[in-house]
Structure formats: C-alpha cells, structure tokens
Amino acid sequence: MTDRRPADTGMSLAEIDTPALLLDLDAFDRNVARMARAAADAGLALRPHAKTHKSPVIAQRQMAAGAVGVCCQTVNEAEALVQGGVGDVHLSNVMAGRRKAERLVALTRLARVSCCADSDHGVAELAQAACAVGVILPVLVEVDVGHGRCGVPPGEPAAELAARVADTEGVRFAGLQAYHGGAQHIRDHQARQDAIGQAANAVRRSLAALDRRSLSCPIVTGGGTGTFPFEAASGVFTELQPGSYIFMDADYARNRDETGGPFQAFEHSLFLWATVISTRPGERALLDVGHKAHGGDSGPFVVADHPNLIVQPAGDEHGTLVLGPDTPSFPVGTKLRLIPGHCDPTVNLYDWYVCLRNGQVAALWPVAARGPGP
C-alpha cells in the first residue's frame, strides 16, 4: 500500500534498510535453470507455480528458460500475471463466485487460460461465464490424490465430472489436476516417494475411468518442489508444477534426500534482511522482524550466515535471537540475512523484491499479485 520503494538500484547490501525481502539473482537463476533442465530431461512440460512469487517478471524468466506457462491459485494472481504479459496461465485451484468466473474468462482475450473444477457448481459457473462472452474455457478436473483438501475422489467420480465438463457448453475437458500438497514436506525420502506412488495410482484409476468413457486426457499436471522427481518417474504425469524451488526455504531444507542428508537440489535465494534493534548481551538480541515480516506457519527464521542460529518471532514486529555462551555478539545495528521458514506466505507480506547481483541492488521487482485477493 505504501508507494515507497524499499531501496534504490546501485545500493550496496549494507545500505539497504530493513526489513526487506532480498533475492539473490545468481542463486535464483541457477534454480530456474536446474528445474528447467530436470523437466526437459524427464520429457515433461514445466509449468512453475506463480503462487510462490506472485510476479510476472519471475514468470517471464521461468518461461524464457523453457516453461510452457505458469500456474496460479487465485483470480487476482491470474490477472496480475496476464496484465504483466504472461501468455499462458493455469489456475490450479477450484473457485466459486460468478464475478470470479467472469474475471477469469475475460483474461482469455489476452492469454491462454485454464482452470479447475471439482463440483457441478464450479463447472456451471465457469460455463455460464464463458458462454456469456462466447469462448470455450479449458477446465481440468481436480482429483484428490491424497491431500484430503479439494478435488473429487479418484477413479469413477473424476471421470463422471470430466464427462459433465465435456457435455457442458462453454467449457471443454482439458485434463486432470493431481497435486499432492501434503506430500511435499514429508521429511523421509522413501515415505515421500510412497505418497506420490499412491497419487500416481489414483491418477491411473482416473485415467482408466476416463478411458471407459472414451474421454481423452491430454494433460495430467501436478508435482511440487518436494516430490517432482517422483511424479516425473511415474509415467502418468505430463506436466510439473513446482513453485518453491526458485527460492527454497528453511522448511524445504528439512526434507531428506535418498542418502538421508538434507535436500539440497536448490539453493536458498530468498532472504529477509533484518537489523538488531536491542540486545541483552549473553541472553538475547531482538531483530526488527516478527509476525508481520514472516510467514511463520513452517517454523522460525534460520540465520543465513550462522545456520545453527534461529530467530523466533517475538510479536508482530520483533524476532528473538537467543544468545548462548558460544554465540557471537550481535551489537545493535548489526544487519543479518535470514532464511524464511516458508517462502510463499513470506513473499505475500512484501510489496517488492530487492534483487541483488554482485552485492548491489540490480532491480526492484514488484510482488504484483500480493494479497489474498479477491
């Protein structure tokens, strides 16, 4: 809401005031390239999730690296992406409300747009909005492949709703949305793999049911940063939807790889820049970042250059760094880079990315779709 920019291009890191959301462009670029290569090697389309970044600039860079388009989760994200020049947006969520359907359909004038449904109500609302302006909206049926959130049950119910879509004017059946959000942060590699094995079986049952109705299914889309190699290997997915890989966060770093070591396929590129504002030597240092600076649903900040130290939110505007006997001192005025616990809701608190290259501010990218909507 404030029109104030948090930094100017050319500033050094030390000059940037806090709290600020920092993006290390070198690490970010390497993450973007790594995922593009992984999807290409697997022969799958890559459609990264823009709910993580809410930024058409980042979406464009992902597409320049080979992504076919992006996903988003809300209509206001779809609008910000399309208005920012992104040409292919899939809303990987169900929604309700006539105005939302109308707004989504309006975007088909500018971009390839698709959406999900898991109910007759949802199909009808999308169809009505599409018919009103004479377009055909591609609709994917969302299948609950294990998360227990949205989505129809796999198998026959999925095929039944797909048939409903196929039979409804204004929409066409475009495929299956099969994302298992609950599997992304299962720590153990084998358990994570098993969860996606079950998700893939749920997709297979749904494909078989579609086949019995002679409904072709051009797209099966899903997968996230924690599980995408398993979806890729399953043979049933055509498209991957990872989001967090561009930034990583402290919570994804707690996942384990096949050796039992930390999941390190991607680098931390997103940081909070914070200042020590008060200190009680030997006990605690207080930083200027609390609940309003950090999406705290997945644990505390980790101090980037002292990975054994964490900062716990201590209210809305404060975070506590507990000092032990062996902890370095952090005098008032010290600035620290913190790794967020969960990147998506943290980004959603900021209006700007302060983008760094070679230790200097190279760009300010707006978090164009910030906020929960409508």
Add this chain to the structure above:
Amino acid sequence: MTDRRPADTGMSLAEIDTPALLLDLDAFDRNVARMARAAADAGLALRPHAKTHKSPVIAQRQMAAGAVGVCCQTVNEAEALVQGGVGDVHLSNVMAGRRKAERLVALTRLARVSCCADSDHGVAELAQAACAVGVILPVLVEVDVGHGRCGVPPGEPAAELAARVADTEGVRFAGLQAYHGGAQHIRDHQARQDAIGQAANAVRRSLAALDRRSLSCPIVTGGGTGTFPFEAASGVFTELQPGSYIFMDADYARNRDETGGPFQAFEHSLFLWATVISTRPGERALLDVGHKAHGGDSGPFVVADHPNLIVQPAGDEHGTLVLGPDTPSFPVGTKLRLIPGHCDPTVNLYDWYVCLRNGQVAALWPVAARGPGP
C-alpha cells in the same frame, strides 16, 4: 500492490467478493467509545496503538473520540499516519539505523513525534538525526517490565539511560515506555492482574531511581487491551496504549474476566469474508482463506455465526471447516464471516478495510501502512 478495490460503496454484504477484510462500523464505533470512556473515567490519557490498524482514518476517529494521539511501532507506520493527517504520534518501539532516525525526525516538521530508546546506540542515532536538522526529539526510555523483549532493566539502569538522554543534545527525556506485551494474553484474570502488579512495581523502582537523579518523568505509557484496567488502577501510569480493542479477535476472546467468563468488554468488529469453494458432505468444507489471508500465530478462525466451528488453515489459499454429524451443510458458494485468531497480523495482509453500515459497504479505508517496513 494490486490497485483493484475489493468492493464498491453501496454494495450489499452478499455482493462482496472474497477474501475480504470486513469492518462492522457500528461495533467498531462502540468499541472506540467504550475505551475512550474507560480512559476518561480513570483520568488517564488514551493513546491507542495504530500497529493494530495501520490506518490514519481510524487514528483520526480515535482522536475525535478523545485520544491524545496514537502509538505506532515502525517508521513506515509513523510516516503513513502523519501523511494521513494525524498530529501526534509516539513510536513505542526502539529502532536502529541512521536513515530511519532521519525519516522519523523529518516528521517533526508536521506533527508531535516521540520515540523510544533502550541503548546508548539508539540515543546517539536519534540525537544525531535531530541535531542535523536542529530539532529536539522527545525520547522515552523503554523499560522491560516483564515481557523480556526490548527495554532496559527497571530501576537504576532505566534512570541511567534517562540521564544519558537528558545530557544529550538533540533529544530530551520525555518519560518511560512500560508495555508488558506478554501479559496481554494470560488467560486467568488474577494472573494477568499479578503480572501488571509486577510491571507497576518495576515502574515504581524506575521512578524512584529517576527521582534520585532529580529527573522528572512526565509520561509513563503502557497497557494493552488485555490489561489496561490494571495499569489504570496502579496509579503509576499516565497513559494507556491499547490497540486490539477496536477489533477484538478470537484470541482476546479466550481471556477470562474476573468471574471466569469470557472477556467481553469489546465486540468483534473485524471479520474475514470467505467462500466455500469445495465440499465433501459430512467431512469437510474448504474455504478460500489460508495462510495468506490470516495471521495465524494465535490459533484458527472462528466462524462468526457458528461460534463452535473453527476453520484451520489448510495451506496458503485454503482453510478447512471440519463437518461433523450435527454441523449444518455449507454448499459450494456459501459465504461466511470468520473472526480472525489475531487481528494485527491479519490486517497486515490486506490493502483495504471494507467498512459496513446497515449491511452495506459504507466506505473503503486503506491499510495505509501495510507491510513490515522499512
């Protein structure tokens, strides 16, 4: 960041799209009047905390009802308030950074502004910025009266820093900041009262130490929505700083009053407006509000018109309403008013208040200081 307004004036509640932050103006006005009367009855100045609302419009209404000014917690809040016409702003927090001190001092051209310090570093930075433009900044010494966050220890250390302020060019000692954040949500009435009894003793020890140095202390400011009657009764506070009373939230409603019943001195006036987007009858309904729509550090949403039902965040864009055998059905498209768990960080997610009077949108008030800063 999005320039889109979430509603238009004159709309009915049913027409407002979701998620939206609703403010019931009748309940809000009653809360504002109740706290103004409580402070007046106690003979204390009222300086409500604007970190709760981040809105100069709301600050002006609080002052029109009798408040002497408002508190804020960050420089960007102070800027938004002063630029919005608020004439008296106390930054009830310590800070660090030359640019922040300069920005705060610049506001003294437009409004009465004061600030806190708990370190020599803080005093020096504020003094330097004030001297550079030839003003005298009132500085309150923040005392740790039990929260264990910022603040110098009570008694002699408080007086020592006050003397430092008094002896430093560009700043003057204006009083003690003595807020006990940790006491606000102690559930039991007696235990909450005891915590503030100890805070008041810490203030008394500090006042005695100031007296020994012949330093007069015109202001002792503190208190919050959960404890203000105790600060008022202590005889040592001159000013109250409650914030959340204007909105209430589900967490404050879990405090107990002196009878052991729920704390009901104020009414819920702030709600999230959410839509059921998916449902599995008898099991769950999914709403379009998750981590990005709700400051979730103090528990789940409570359904306003079904106070025994809660909505747990189920990811960044989803909330789960668990349905039991006796729960009414909530078909797709149903809209519900939810009481946030914690009002301050929830407000911080939205760009606008959608203000309702007689069931219609009466105004849209910007959350002008949204965001963590800098």
